[in-house]
Amino acid sequence: MAAAKNVSDETKNEAMKVAKATQKPGQTKERTKLIAAGIEKGIAEYKKQHKNKARDRDRARKQDIKAKAKTAPTTESETSEVTAQSNVHLLPWGLLVISWIGFIGFSLMK
Template sequence: MAKTISNETQDEAMKVAKATQKPGQTKEQTKLIALGVEKGIAEFKKQHKSKARDRDKARKQDIKSKMRANADSDNEVIEPEDKPSVQRLPWGLLIISWIGFIAFSFMK
């Protein structure tokens, strides 16, 4: 499983290795430390991507379950008790307005 490590990661690893370099440390030792840091960074990125995928899957499942719950609630039957009161309101307003119109016209 020989994956190539990006130049950015290699540069970052070399900076970390040089920053922690001890006096008298050879270039070869610094390169070995940089390789270890590269592997650590690569492993961290791999774990981070895996966790991000898992979070994304969980988020998508939550969205799907909420959509299913909403679809189920939309399919529920509305109770007949609610419909007559809603239908009476426009007719009641119409009748009241006509009574008001007739009363106004008789007042003249």
């Protein structure tokens, strides 16, 4: 009876509609009410399971976010930024040195 108190009126009405829709000729009102009660319990159980699954999915999603936040940004992004910055600074100097070597080499060949 404790489970019946937690069931909403909407669920009770929906269960009664389904029970009446599947009612067979000559079926008593008590039998229909018992069927509706069974459907009510099924709907309540389904909602409970659905709620638990949603809660579990939410927990897993939050744990994934926390795990990614702890590992990814601090180590990988900092090292890639340092590498990218050092390569950017070396490129112009490297091209300058190569051009001067080429200029000196061309001047000596004449």
